[in-house]
Amino acid sequence: xxxxxxxxxxxSYVKNYHKSGVLYGAHNExxxxxxxxxxxxxxxGHVAMVDVGYNNKDYGKHLGDKxxxxxxxxxxxxxxxxxxxPKDVDTVFITHAHFDHFGNVExxxxxxxxxxEREISKxxxxxxxxxxxxxxxxxxxxxxxxxxxxxxxQKRLVTIDGAKExxxxxxxxxxxxxxxxxxxMWVTVRNGGxxxxxxxxxxxxxxxxxxxxxxxxxxxxxxxxxxxxxxxxTNLVLATEEMMKQVGYEAKRVIPIHEERLKDRFPSRITKxxxxxxxxxxxxxxxxxxx
Amino acid sequence: MTRTPDNAFFARAVTIxxxxxxxxxxxxxxxxxxxxDGPAEGLPDRSEAVAAYAVSxxxxxxxxxxxxxxxxGLLVLVEAGGRRDVLDLPDLPAAxxxxxxxxxxxxxIGVPHGLEAHFGQLATAHAAIGEVLDExxxxxxxxxxxxxxxxxxxxxxxxxxxLQSASEPRAGMTPVDFNHACCSCAQRWLQEGGNNGxxxxxxx
Numbered sequence: 001x002x003x004x005x006x007x008x009x010x011x012s013y014v015k016n017y018h019k020s021g022v023l024y025g026a027h028n029e030x031x032x033x034x035x036x037x038x039x040x041x042x043x044x045g046h047v048a049m050v051d052v053g054y055n056n057k058d059y060g061k062h063l064g065d066k067x068x069x070x071x072x073x074x075x076x077x078x079x080x081x082x083x084x085x086p087k088d089v090d091t092v093f094i095t096h097a098h099f100d101h102f103g104n105v106e107x108x109x110x111x112x113x114x115x116x117e118r119e120i121s122k123x124x125x126x127x128x129x130x131x132x133x134x135x136x137x138x139x140x141x142x143x144x145x146x147x148x149x150x151x152x153x154q155k156r157l158v159t160i161d162g163a164k165e166x167x168x169x170x171x172x173x174x175x176x177x178x179x180x181x182x183x184x185m186w187v188t189v190r191n192g193g194x195x196x197x198x199x200x201x202x203x204x205x206x207x208x209x210x211x212x213x214x215x216x217x218x219x220x221x222x223x224x225x226x227x228x229x230x231x232x233x234t235n236l237v238l239a240t241e242e243m244m245k246q247v248g249y250e251a252k253r254v255i256p257i258h259e260e261r262l263k264d265r266f267p268s269r270i271t272k273x274x275x276x277x278x279x280x281x282x283x284x285x286x287x288x289x290x291x
Numbered sequence: 292m293t294r295t296p297d298n299a300f301f302a303r304a305v306t307i308x309x310x311x312x313x314x315x316x317x318x319x320x321x322x323x324x325x326x327x328d329g330p331a332e333g334l335p336d337r338s339e340a341v342a343a344y345a346v347s348x349x350x351x352x353x354x355x356x357x358x359x360x361x362x363x364g365l366l367v368l369v370e371a372g373g374r375r376d377v378l379d380l381p382d383l384p385a386a387x388x389x390x391x392x393x394x395x396x397x398x399x400i401g402v403p404h405g406l407e408a409h410f411g412q413l414a415t416a417h418a419a420i421g422e423v424l425d426e427x428x429x430x431x432x433x434x435x436x437x438x439x440x441x442x443x444x445x446x447x448x449x450x451x452x453x454l455q456s457a458s459e460p461r462a463g464m465t466p467v468d469f470n471h472a473c474c475s476c477a478q479r480w481l482q483e484g485g486n487n488g489x490x491x492x493x494x495x
Contacts, residue, residue, distance in 0.1 A: 062460045099467050117372055124364030127357045128385055131350070134357075141467045142360030146451040149363050149444045152370030159371045 002191025003170055004043035006199070006280035007082050007289065008257055011053045012036040012072040013275075022205035022258065023212075024225045024233050032206070035276065036069070036100055037257040039199045040082060041189060043283040046168050047084060048091035049111070050187050050199045051257075054103030058143065073273050075107045081277050082289045091168060095201025096181040097123055099141045105151060113151055114167060116175050117159035119183025120145070126182070126230075136230055174246075176203050176239035178231030186239070188246055197253050197280060198243045202226065203236060204256040210240060211251050255280060267291060340403035345462045347400045348413065352464040354393045355416050355454055361386050362423050363447050369440055378431040387424050393417055409457055416453035422446045 017034035019026040039050040056072040075086045086107045094102050094115040105113060123145065126137040151157035164173045170190040177183060180202045187199040204210060205226050212224030225236035240254075247253035252265050262268065268278040269290040279290045361382070368377045397417055402410045423443045430439035458464050 058455070058466065062465060117368065120364050120367050120371075124361055124368070124382060127360040127364065128382060128389070131353070134353075137357065137360070139467060140360065142356055142363060143451050143455065143466050145360050145363040145367060146447055149366045149370060149447060152367050153441065153444050157367065157371040159367070 002043075002195045002281065003283055004041050004189050004191055004281070005283040005286040006042075006189060006197055006255075007040045008037050008255060008262060008276075008278040008280060009040055009078050009081065010035045010037045010275040010277070011075070011078045012056075012069055014067060014069050016068060021227045023208055024227045026227065033260045034205075034258050035260055036072075038101075039187075039255065039257055039280075040079065040084070041168075041171065041187075041199075042082075042084070042286070044169050046090055047088045048093065048168060048171065049089050049108065050093050051095055051101040051201065052092055052104040052108060054100045055106065058103070058141075071274055073275060075104065077273065078275065081271050093167075093173060093185070093187050093199075094119075095186065095199075095203075096184045097144060098139045098181065098202070099144060100139075101201070102144045102148075103141060105144070105147050111156065113148075113157045114164075114173060115148075115157070115159060116177075116183035116185050117161050118175070118177055119181060119185075120148070120159060122182030138230065174242065176235060176242075179203060179235040179239050180226055180229050180231065182231060184231075184239075186243060188243075191281065191283075194248060195281070196247050197255060198247055199255050199257070200243060202228075202258065203239050203243070204254055205258045206256055207251070207259060207261060209236075209256065210244065210254055340401070341406070344401065344403050344406055344410075345459075347396075348410070349463050351393060351396050351400065351413055351417075352454070352457060354389065354396070355413060355420065355450070356466060358386060358389055358393065358420055359416070359447060359450050359454060361389075362420060362427075362443075363451075365427070366423075366440065366444055366447060370444070375436070378427060378436075383424070383427055383431075390417070390420055390424060409459075412453040412457035416450045416457065419446045419450035419453065423450070 013036055014034040016031035019029045019032050022032060022034070023029075036053060038053050041048040041050065053075065054072075056074070079085055079088075087110055089108050089111045092105070092108055092111045092113045094113055096102070097115070097119050102115075123137065123140055126133075127140075127142070129136060148157055160173060162175045167173055170192075172188040172190065173185050174188060175183065175185045184201060184203055186201055186203055189197045189199070191197065203226065208224055209226055210223060211221040214220055214222040223237045223240045225233040225240070229236060243254050244251070255262070262278045263276060266278050266280055267288070267290045268276050270276055277290055279288060282288060365377055365380070365382060365386075368374050394417065397414060400410065423446045426439040426443035426446065430436035430443070433439070455466060458466055
């Protein structure tokens with residue numbers, strides 16, 4: 001038991017996402033289900049989100065038509081499953097600026113947002129490059145940056161440079177530059193003693209990114225980085241090592257929010273909308289939302 | 292939905308060829324693919340005009356999209372980071388240069404009847420970005436600069452709103468560049484027939 005409760009909340013999913021996107025080198029290995037989720041941290045008088053998903057009004061039909069994204073539900077709907085509403089959220093940590101993580105800031109009118117300054121400055125740079133280099137600004141909606149301008153004018157956007165401890169008591173931010181994106185970050189929740197959790201954003205998509213088979217090189221497991229990256233897989237592996245160090249190399253404490261099999265490691269339930277609520281840990285006195 | 296000659300041509304124009312591919316102008320009217328899909332003589336002039344419009348408007352749309360991200364990011368750095376030094380970065384003259392380049396392309400677009408409103412959204416978005424750049428320049432020159440940045444924030448919101456209105460996924464005009472986000476998914480979508488509906492609502 002500790003200071004914070006953590007839930008991973010599914011808000012949509014893709015039934016068939018190509019495996020090579022989530023696991024480097026998994027070419028021609030078919031598809032996996034990719035849940036779209038955000039994490040919720042509650043405790044110490046705070047309600048914090050790790051990422052905010054995307055806004056179906058802007059993208060829903062296109063995503064549905066083109067990529068098979070299904071069953072999007074609003075934050076009002078999704079957060080109600082843990083007895084909260086978006087208005088209760090006071091803090092949001094944006095792990096990176098991809099549309100499915102940073103695309104719904106308007107739904108959280110009272111929250112202060114944290115993002116790495118480099119995530120913005122390097123996207124600016126990428127957007128300024130010639131057309132032949134446009135691969136480098138993949139999956140970013142300029143509209144999210146525009147909404148970031150509005151947040152900044154309201155003094156609700158905080159840009160940080162690198163690691164920052166105790167953004168909330170016991171909650172730290174850590175940067176993984178030039179990895180999945182230019183300024184990705186992860187969130188570490190220190191719940192007291194050895195009870196530490198890492199919310200990895202897209203630095204880890206699935207369990208195999210941390211515990212991949214090492215049979216080919218005669219070790220039990222090894223880190224296999226995420227496939228999709230504008231930075232380097234080397235930096236993803238280095239970030240994974242740092243995350244693992246923070247949790248004493250206990251792999252289950254690094255939480256990949258796109259991992260369908262979280263249900264195999266943590267208690268969970270499916271809501272009436274067909275989306276999963278996974279309970280990572282409970283603070284002292286907090287009641288379970290999955291049992 | 293049945294694939295018709297005009298939308299088949301459009302699909303080739305916007306999904307197979309780049310907008311500046313030499314094959315695009317050559318394929319108007321009588322190329323083999325057009326005759327495969329139907330008789331060339333039955334091809335209405337207007338559908339060719341629409342396809343030509345889409346081919347020339349898409350890079351302008353994309354340029355505006357990226358320019359919005361570019362200058363909005365600079366605004367975030369100024370506002371959230373409190374960094375006035377951003378106003379001295381070479382990114383701003385570079386943005387102005389791209390804006391001028393887009394202006395030339397915008398004026399070169401032939402607008403078929405029925406698509407004036409779409410073109411108007413692109414033109415307004417482009418003009419609003421120009422105003423943002425003007426505000427940046429004014430902020431750089433003046434000691435009291437915050438109100439220029441505030442106004443730039445309002446204009447960039449307008450620019451994005453116009454961009455959204457001009458978005459047409461079937462013409463490759465989407466706020467998010469998904470082309471490489473999910474490579475096999477995009478290919479799968481194409482293999483499954485893509486979207487062969489009409490390209491633009493012409494106001495019918």
